[in-house]
Amino acid sequence: MKQKIMILFICLIFLISTMPIFGLADERFSDPNDNYRLKVQYLNDGRLPPNPGEMKDYIILKNPVNQEKIEYSPNRIITSINELIIEIIQNLDDDLILGYLEDITAFGPRPTESEACQQAGEYIYNEFESYGLEVRYDDWTYSGYSGNNIEGTKIGTNETSDAIYLICAHYDSVSNSPGADDDGSGTAAVLAAAYLLSQYEFNHTIRFVAFDGEEQGLLGSHEYAEEASNNGDNIVAVLNGDMIGYAEDSEQASYIKIYEDSASEWITDATQEISQLYFDYLGLTIVPSGVAYNSDHASFWTYDFNAIMYHEYEFNQYYHSPQDIIENMDLNYSTRVSKLMVATLSELSEVQIVNTPPDKPIITGPTTGVEGEEITFYVSATDAEEHNLYYQFDWGDGNKSGWLGPFQSDEIAEASHIFEEISEYDIKVQAKDEKYGKSEWSDNHHIIIVENLAPEKPIITGPTFAITGKELNFKIGATDPNDQDLYYYIFWDDGSYNNWDGPYPSGEEITFNHTYTKGGSFTIIAKAKDDLGKTGNQDHLKLFVLKTRTQSDTIILKLLEKIISRFPILYNIIY
Known part of the structure; x- marks a missing residue:
């Protein structure tokens, strides 16, 4: 009997050890991604993204055709951290995302076919072009609307691969909203x-695409996906970001929803593996959330392409309203989701390094200046591969210089700027090489801009008595509070004048010559102005000129000068 009990006990132990715990399969014999999905399924609240805000009732969002499960594609197993990916996502920070968000929302509401939407499209096109991408407008007309998708392409180095990986978002908004989160956040990520x-x-080609017409029913992406299908484009994976910047607390900001169809689960699996490998940099848990047809990824499902959508965990209560502004976003959350998308894209398309960006530039120049004055600054940087360099100045007053160049590595370049307002500014410079590798921004160069004060009143010295026909020498000098060069206007009171002679250094006494041909009493007037045209008060000198008749006139003149020098009160009586 004891022996039978012992055998039964051993059998029970064996059965318990092989049974799943809490409904989860033993990880040694199951797909770890399926196991992960089971572990986080309680986080999926079943909420779907919102429908496009201005979609006409008769536009039907088509269901995807291909629902066949792909276990993993394209045979790329993510098992270890890639140092290049760490380098990339560490350079993706809140400031970068904020800059793009500010630029995009500055256009205001961007409904399809509006001028603001067209301007936003031009901005995206110019940004892509400045990065050295192959750029095109993908014009479309569909369902009574017309618009422009903006596509930038980075060609893969593997000539045997026709694989294309695509990251996308929509840059249009509803008519009453600046669309910061919907979908400025996704556009900033792209x-x-x-x-x-x-x-x-x-190794593989990447396309960066900003769609128009999403709020009218995924119009731009529908036409794009149809064209890609007709062209036979081998789009392997599409990463769509739509509303990725809103969270009400730190817990919500630790989750990101991903919508997928069955055929596209492998992309979610890949991004889940990325989120775990780089968790220290991302701090995000993936929540697979099933099928949703409410954004541009669904257009690709219609044409049998694999696509997923990244979407904030907590729905933004301000969406499709005037309050969808940057201030109502969680900027860091938007940045971390953008990092996740970029890391996934980099892994799937197989990042390599070829070009080393230039070193951080060094900027020199004045530390003080005057409002309205053109001020020159100098910059240089070193490129390890001796590529030619271009520089872009951020003047700290809302203006940038654009890319200046080319210059040789270590060559000193210069650029000038006029600060119109009295304030303090931090100037910085970025360098890029001819391979489009960009340096980090330089350290700030601080400059204080002060008021342009008028020059002080000039002082005129020279003879007070003279005779006609003799060249007279007068010395005139003034000081400028801002140490600018000066120009002098001199009225000789005989119908002639010097019209802003200069420039002369501030504080330097300048000699001017003049000859009178008629006798009489004259008042010489002098004024000074600075480089910027600001004029100070005038000074004057009184002069009595005798008409020359005989040699005795010269003797009389000298006698008068001696008498008046002894009795200055006579000077006022004569004049």
């Missing part, structure tokens, strides 16, 4: 990806 990844090389 722009940041284009900026950073343009500095690296990849």
